[in-house]
Amino acid sequence: MRPLQKGTIISIVRGVDPHEIVPIAEALLEEGIEWLEVSLSEEKQGLDNIKLLSETYGDRLQLGVGTVIHKEQADRAIAAGARYVITPGWERELVRYVKSLDMQIFPGVYTPGDIMQAVQEQLQVVKLFPASTLGADFVKQVQGPFPSLHIMGVGGIALSNINSFYEAGCSSFAIGSDLVPRGATRQQLSTIRERAKQYKNILHEKG
Template structure:
């Protein structure tokens, strides 16, 4: 799976299965098709993945995040997730997922972890928490890793996304600033507004 330049990945966390389809529809209508359902609340997350896979099929780039074990990866893939995102670097888990023919965007924090991920054939790494590491850190990573593909996650919002894009990040995982944690159908108007603002911002970056 290939992330486009400036791609927004909506992080859905703590959302009930009965609310998730309406939220996904709003995001899709605004042009956000990449969605990561977090397993921070595992059963709730798996229920959302099953619901979204059944409702939207291939029109949604459906993934799973906060995966820390092979068992979680297996459950999520069986439920319909098409890619795996981890909060941190785990070489055994990364190799396990890749061996299944499934894409993985592993979390990295240090140059050493970036090196290991690239050596194992990972295409895109998730820099987390990007907001805490800052844009200077991002810029310096491209010295030893000029072809690095970075997804910035953690503390990324409408006020700093442009700076991280300028530093070299080409995709962004956005959590509560896009879809509030535990969002319900009552927040669809706000989610729509958030999504529209993010997509407008992304379009300006690409010019």
């Protein structure tokens, strides 16, 4: 798996039927979005999607799992083909467990205390969630004590506010329904493609 680079967009896929997931992933790849996070908010469906995407795309897709809240979920997702783990909040033991498997984990953080604990665990990337609640100014402020930390903005990120979060210091973004609607189908491919182009163009111009 490649390192997470500045300006990366991760597409969050949630509630998508396995019969629809491959054309959606193909559209994202064709528009230059190679990172995809499959949420386990609907666990069986999510695991089925991870397995199918892993078998279909292999190394072409930077495939991860999100909404992981306990070790057993991480185990099942990794067995299905996930290459990194994203959590909604901070949980030290889960972080240590995933790291012990030699897997990348991008844990959710909400406070400077959460961030401090992540730094103590020698993590280089944290997921700020929900970013839109905290606001871009929060990101700017935490750059002071944590200047080298890679902050991924997640939660409420949209075309209307991604600029402000990027300028404040978010290095990457995981984007949900504003890019791939929950439960999306192939009938929405044209919209997904257009949104993907818009997001890529914004970050390309900033880069």
